[in-house]
Each structure stands twice: as structure tokens, then as C-alpha cells.
Amino acid sequence: MEKAQNTETNLNKFVNRHLSQIKVLSRLLEHELETSKGREVAIDRDTIEAVLDTLEIFVEDLGGGRRDVRPAQEKQQTVTRLN
Numbered sequence: 082m083e084k085a086q087n088t089e090t091n092l093n094k095f096v097n098r099h100l101s102q103i104k105v106l107s108r109l110l111e112h113e114l115e116t117s118k119g120r121e122v123a124i125d126r127d128t129i130e131a132v133l134d135t136l137e138i139f140v141e142d143l144g145g146g147r148r149d150v151r152p153a154q155e156k157q158q159t160v161t162r163l164n
Contacts, residue, residue, distance in 0.1 A: 099138055102139050 097145050109132070 099139060099142055102135050106135055 111129070113122055113128070117123065
């Protein structure tokens with residue numbers, strides 16, 4: 082019984098830690114929408130690359146593998162983890 086509860090606690094910590102990455106992205110995109118004027122939203126390339134890197138880390142950490150969307154020469158050499 083205690084082992085099952087311990088496993089559940091560890092799973093909750095794991096999920097919460099990884100969901101925090103998505104929460105940060107959500108707040109960033111929400112901020113970009115609020116600061117935009119009109120129907121068009123302008124987001125600089127560095128911000129989009131950071132969003133993609135964070136999503137790739139999230140997917141990789143949850144076991145879905147990593148899919149490189151952008152060509153390797155355009156990717157930054159380091160990625161800052163948000164957890």
C-alpha cells in the first residue's frame with residue numbers, strides 16, 4: 082500500500098514539474114497576444130525558437146522521442162531547461 086502511494090506521489094511530482102514548462106509557454110503566448118495590436122501577432126524568431134525547444138524537451142522528457150523540426154544549422158547549441 083505504501084509503495085503504491087509513494088509511486089503516485091512520484092508520478093504527481095513528475096507530471097507537475099513537466100507541466101510547469103507548458104504553463105510558462107502559455108503565459109508567454111498569452112502575454113504576446115495581450116501586447117499585440119489588431120488581429121496580427123508579431124513574435125520574434127528567438128521567442129519562437131525558445132517555444133519550440135521547450136516543447137521538444139517536454140515531448141522528449143515524457144517519452145515521446147525528439148523530433149527535430151528546424152534544420153540543425155538554425156538550432157541553438159544549448160537549450161535552457163525550465164524545470
